Amino acid sequence: MSSAFENTIFEDPILNVIHLLNSIAQENPEAISLASGRPDDEQCDPSLIDRGLARYRQHVADTDHSLATLLCQYGKTSGIINGILADYLQVDEGIKILDPESIVVCMGFQEACTLALLSIFEGGGVLLVPDPVFSGITGIAKLLRIKILPIPMATFLDPAALRKLAEELESRGEKIKALYAIPDFSNPTADSLSYHDRRAMLALAKEMDFFILEDTAYSYFRYEGEKTPSMKSIDSSRVFLLGSFSKSIFPGLRMGYVVAPEGAGVTPFSARLCKAKSLVTVNTPALCQAVVAGLLIENNYSLKRLNQPRVLSYTQKRDHMLECLEREFRPWVDAQRTLTWNQPAGGFFINMHLPFAFGYSEMCECAKHFKVIVFPTSLFSLTNDAVNQVRLSFSNATASDITEAISRFRAYVESRTQ
Ligand SMILES: Cc1ncc(COP(=O)(O)O)c(C=O)c1O
Numbered sequence: 435m436s437s438a439f440e441n442t443i444f445e446d447p448i449l450n451v452i453h454l455l456n457s458i459a460q461e462n463p464e465a466i467s468l469a470s471g472r473p474d475d476e477q478c479d480p481s482l483i484d485r486g487l488a489r490y491r492q493h494v495a496d497t498d499h500s501l502a503t504l505l506c507q508y509g510k511t512s513g514i515i516n517g518i519l520a521d522y523l524q525v526d527e528g529i530k531i532l533d534p535e536s537i538v539v540c541m542g543f544q545e546a547c548t549l550a551l552l553s554i555f556e557g558g559g560v561l562l563v564p565d566p567v568f569s570g571i572t573g574i575a576k577l578l579r580i581k582i583l584p585i586p587m588a589t590f591l592d593p594a595a596l597r598k599l600a601e602e603l604e605s606r607g608e609k610i611k612a613l614y615a616i617p618d619f620s621n622p623t624a625d626s627l628s629y630h631d632r633r634a635m636l637a638l639a640k641e642m643d644f645f646i647l648e649d650t651a652y653s654y655f656r657y658e659g660e661k662t663p664s665m666k667s668i669d670s671s672r673v674f675l676l677g678s679f680s681k682s683i684f685p686g687l688r689m690g691y692v693v694a695p696e697g698a699g700v701t702p703f704s705a706r707l708c709k710a711k712s713l714v715t716v717n718t719p720a721l722c723q724a725v726v727a728g729l730l731i732e733n734n735y736s737l738k739r740l741n742q743p744r745v746l747s748y749t750q751k752r753d754h755m756l757e758c759l760e761r762e763f764r765p766w767v768d769a770q771r772t773l774t775w776n777q778p779a780g781g782f783f784i785n786m787h788l789p790f791a792f793g794y795s796e797m798c799e800c801a802k803h804f805k806v807i808v809f810p811t812s813l814f815s816l817t818n819d820a821v822n823q824v825r826l827s828f829s830n831a832t833a834s835d836i837t838e839a840i841s842r843f844r845a846y847v848e849s850r851t852q
Pocket residue numbers: 471541542543544545568570616620621649651677678679680685689690
């Protein structure tokens with residue numbers, strides 16, 4: 435008997451990726467996991483909760499506000515720490531916030547992108563995304579029935595090719611309303627946009643009248659070279675900044691924010707974002723906002739110092755994974771020349787190209803028989819472009835786990851190519 439609840443959007447594999455990333459290791463307890471891009475367990479320090487909260491209490495005591503009302507009552511929809519976040523964005527990102535009410539404090543990036551999409555896509559239009567890309571954006575866009583157009587990563591990273599594609603789309607009558615970008619060390623492929631690419635993307639957005647959804651989740655995690663300015667800091671008028679404290683503090687807080695476009699003549703979006711927020715989660719838990727605000731005040735509105743030991747530790751993990759890949763796969767590469775991996779300057783991932791297709795069933799087989807879990811990059815893709823790619827995450831693995839996992843993965847690759 436057919437049911438109204440069969441073959442719905444909920445069967446779409448993209449909607450299952452976040453759950454799969456969180457569950458695959460539990461289903462294979464004896465396997466070493468390089469699947470999830472969780473921050474390092476060792477860097478999740480619960481004493482930060484007490485410290486943040488204590489510092490925020492002290493901060494409120496110096497004002498006319500009531501701590502009981504701020505922490506225990508329903509709160510202001512846009513948030514109770516907007517001014518503190520504005521100072522933080524100025525210090526760490528060089529972003530000048532004209533009105534702190536253009537910031538809406540959210541429950542992580544995930545709510546921030548939901549609110550941005552809800553406020554932009556009323557009445558249709560298309561969302562451009564690089565492909566492959568983090569399923570947090572494509573999954574929610576699908577749930578909201580937004581038309582998504584995936585752009586091959588090579589085109590996305592080439593301003594001239596991107597412009598040509600955007601012009602072709604508009605000439606076919608597609609109205610581009612927004613483009614999603616992770617400019618620093620993307621998930622899953624760890625690609626970045628150069629300063630020149632960012633400026634070109636902003637110019638295109640202005641010319642063709644669309645918005646950029648800028649996701650800065652990995653921007654603190656640069657292991658070499660100079661920081662590239664965020665697009666929001668270059669031109670706020672076209673950018674919804676989607677921020678997250680999941681990597682820069684820890685994910686259990688579920689804290690993030692969206693900053694609406696600002697500038698002369700810019701459509702005000704804050705009211706729309708707040709209306710959507712008031713119906714999605716009412717307001718972000720005040721306790722979590724207080725912890726973040728206290729930590730920001732304690733650290734002079736910067737998270738750079740707090741993240742220094744993390745950056746050091748992730749740099750070592752990345753270097754160690756690259757050494758293991760070199761040791762295990764170099765002779766093999768030299769012989770066959772069909773296996774490559776990138777050397778990202780930051781982020782949590784290394785992306786590898788294999789000489790064969792690697793999808794969901796191969797991931798399960800590799801976990802079961804070779805006791806290592808690596809995640810198919812294709813599960814983040816809406817096209818067939820990434821079928822032979824695999825994402826290796828080093829952020830939450832110990833050095834000895836990385837050594838053993840890469841050795842086991844080499845054994846799997848050998849078994850597939852004999
Ligand atoms: C590209 C990207 N953006 C944002 C996030 C953080 O999302 P949230 O703040 O909802 O934890 C992640 C986490 O995996 C991510 O990979």
